[in-house]
Amino acid sequence: MTDTRSAALLPPFSPVLLAGFAVRPLPVKFPSHLLTIFLGRMERLYPEIATRLAPLGLCCFHIIPTDLPFSFLVILDNGKATAKILNDGQTVSNATATISGDIYSFMQLLEGSVDGDSLFFTRRLIVEGDTEAVLTLRNAVDSVDLSVKHILAGLTGPLPPLFKKVATPLSSLHRTALKDFDIVQQSLIGPVLRRVFQMDEEISRQEKLLMQQGKEIRKMQAAGKRAGTAVGEH
Amino acid sequence: MELVCPAGTPSALNAALEAGADVVYVGFRDETNARNFPGLNFSPDELKVALAQAHSMGRQIYVAINTYPQAGNLSPWHRAVDTAADIGVDAVIMADIGLLDYTTRHHPQLRRHLSVQASASNPEAINFYRAAFDVQRVVLPRVLTVREIAELIGEIEVETEVFAFGGMCVMAEGRCSLSSYITGKSPNMNGVCSPASHVSYEQRGRKLVSRLGDFTINAYTDGESAGYPTLCKGRFIGQDGDPSYLFEEPTSLNVMSFLPELIKSGVKALKIEGRQRGKAYVAQVVSSYRRAIDAVLRGEALPDSNLGSLTEGARSTAGAYQKNWR
Numbered sequence: 001m002t003d004t005r006s007a008a009l010l011p012p013f014s015p016v017l018l019a020g021f022a023v024r025p026l027p028v029k030f031p032s033h034l035l036t037i038f039l040g041r042m043e044r045l046y047p048e049i050a051t052r053l054a055p056l057g058l059c060c061f062h063i064i065p066t067d068l069p070f071s072f073l074v075i076l077d078n079g080k081a082t083a084k085i086l087n088d089g090q091t092v093s094n095a096t097a098t099i100s101g102d103i104y105s106f107m108q109l110l111e112g113s114v115d116g117d118s119l120f121f122t123r124r125l126i127v128e129g130d131t132e133a134v135l136t137l138r139n140a141v142d143s144v145d146l147s148v149k150h151i152l153a154g155l156t157g158p159l160p161p162l163f164k165k166v167a168t169p170l171s172s173l174h175r176t177a178l179k180d181f182d183i184v185q186q187s188l189i190g191p192v193l194r195r196v197f198q199m200d201e202e203i204s205r206q207e208k209l210l211m212q213q214g215k216e217i218r219k220m221q222a223a224g225k226r227a228g229t230a231v232g233e234h
Numbered sequence: 235m236e237l238v239c240p241a242g243t244p245s246a247l248n249a250a251l252e253a254g255a256d257v258v259y260v261g262f263r264d265e266t267n268a269r270n271f272p273g274l275n276f277s278p279d280e281l282k283v284a285l286a287q288a289h290s291m292g293r294q295i296y297v298a299i300n301t302y303p304q305a306g307n308l309s310p311w312h313r314a315v316d317t318a319a320d321i322g323v324d325a326v327i328m329a330d331i332g333l334l335d336y337t338t339r340h341h342p343q344l345r346r347h348l349s350v351q352a353s354a355s356n357p358e359a360i361n362f363y364r365a366a367f368d369v370q371r372v373v374l375p376r377v378l379t380v381r382e383i384a385e386l387i388g389e390i391e392v393e394t395e396v397f398a399f400g401g402m403c404v405m406a407e408g409r410c411s412l413s414s415y416i417t418g419k420s421p422n423m424n425g426v427c428s429p430a431s432h433v434s435y436e437q438r439g440r441k442l443v444s445r446l447g448d449f450t451i452n453a454y455t456d457g458e459s460a461g462y463p464t465l466c467k468g469r470f471i472g473q474d475g476d477p478s479y480l481f482e483e484p485t486s487l488n489v490m491s492f493l494p495e496l497i498k499s500g501v502k503a504l505k506i507e508g509r510q511r512g513k514a515y516v517a518q519v520v521s522s523y524r525r526a527i528d529a530v531l532r533g534e535a536l537p538d539s540n541l542g543s544l545t546e547g548a549r550s551t552a553g554a555y556q557k558n559w560r
Contacts, residue, residue, distance in 0.1 A: 139273030143243035
């Protein structure tokens with residue numbers, strides 16, 4: 001079966017993608033409350049974000065990590081954020097904007113370690129809906145030196161300590177694994193890519209040939225017309 | 235050679251200072267500056283903190299108040315100048331002669347730079363601004379070759395600042411109203427070109443379509459680098475039937491390879507464009523230019539830098555600095 005989605009909406013081949021497949025059969029009862037706690041602590045640590053988001057009033061962003069089997073609905077009310085986890089494929093009819101990309105890009109954006117415009121220009125991020133709202137969100141989050149580690153460090157309850165314990169090793173494991181996955185991906189798609197390049201070259205060659213032929217036909221038609229006119233004048 | 239760097243937020247300012255900016259230029263959160271984007275820019279309190287931080291590091295802060303005041307509504311612009319003066323910023327960057335006059339009369343001690351929005355590119359214009367408003371520096375429009383800049387420097391008595399990296403404009407800086415035709419808003423009057431409130435992107439199958447107001451500006455195929463839909467960088471169907479960039483291609487300015495010549499020409503400062511970009515952009519571009527300037531000043535070869543991913547359309551040009559058209 002061929003996936004007809006834009007290449008930009010297809011998830012990258014990564015450890016997260018495989019992990020997503022692994023958890024897909026599980027009921028998606030991801031602790032939404034943990035996410036809300038995370039956002040609450042983020043708001044306390046970085047109040048400037050809420051100040052910059054306040055002009056948006058009430059709005060909601062549908063954030064779709066393309067390599068995970070769920071998505072986030074982030075609701076903003078005068079700068080105060082709450083969030084819900086949605087099942088894979090669940091649509092949101094009244095989202096102010098939808099942002100799609102891989103989860104690693106979203107994490108980098110959150111910490112400001114990557115330029116949002118660059119991600120967008122290179123099509124690793126797809127934005128649909130209210131562009132002004134998305135820009136406000138990006139600028140607000142980027143206005144502080146946000147650290148996910150710092151936010152996690154202050155979370156309380158049974159789950160956060162466990163999460164904190166595995167977050168750092170997981171993050172470094174993920175970085176290492178990304179390189180390996182890239183090698184595997186290159187080796188898997190290498191033969192296909194070579195074939196595509198050959199076909200591209202052939203198409204370019206055919207296009208040039210067609211253009212040449214077109215020019216010659218136009219020349220011949222013009223010459224024919226001139227001959228016709230010349231005959232008429234006599 | 236002074237490296238003048240952009241900051242749209244306090245964290246971008248931190249990034250610029252850490253990366254080696256000599257000066258950071260910023261704007262207030264309103265229409266008084268040419269990057270009036272939502273969620274961007276500084277409150278007066280944030281500016282005070284920024285200034286203290288920069289000065290503690292021996293660096294400077296300039297404030298851009300470089301849009302043209304609206305008739306009958308001068309107070310936001312006058313307030314911006316008064317606030318910048320009260321806070322004690324190192325210079326203000328402005329274009330409007332009325333505002334320059336106001337600043338000269340009310341805050342004569344406040345250093346004044348002429349914004350690129352004034353589009354002053356000849357000795358007569360620049361010397362007029364010097365004589366009338368004691369302008370100390372001119373930011374030159376991106377229309378001159380390096381040789382023309384060197385010749386100009388010999389005929390004026392003010393410092394020169396030139397753009398080194400960032401978004402490109404069509405060559406009518408301060409006089410462009412293209413954005414107004416579609417959105418009713420222009421960089422000169424409202425501080426924003428092609429405002430985000432009028433921009434939309436739509437994924438149509440494998441194509442990404444960008445629109446400004448009711449007009450389709452571009453359609454990108456899969457894998458093709460996208461851009462912001464300004465009218466000047468639209469891809470339209472002309473008489474030959476094929477879509478093409480009729481005015482200007484989406485590309486960024488990068489004059490790094492001309493650094494030795496620019497330094498030799500007597501230019502006082504290099505400006506990085508991009509207050510609307512994130513702190514990651516600021517950190518990467520500023521550190522690359524810091525390394526490059528320091529290397530040239532030491533007489534060394536230009537170091538390698540990879541700024542390709544930060545450019546619009548994944549392409550860059552030396553623009554008019556290397557004018558190879560008539």
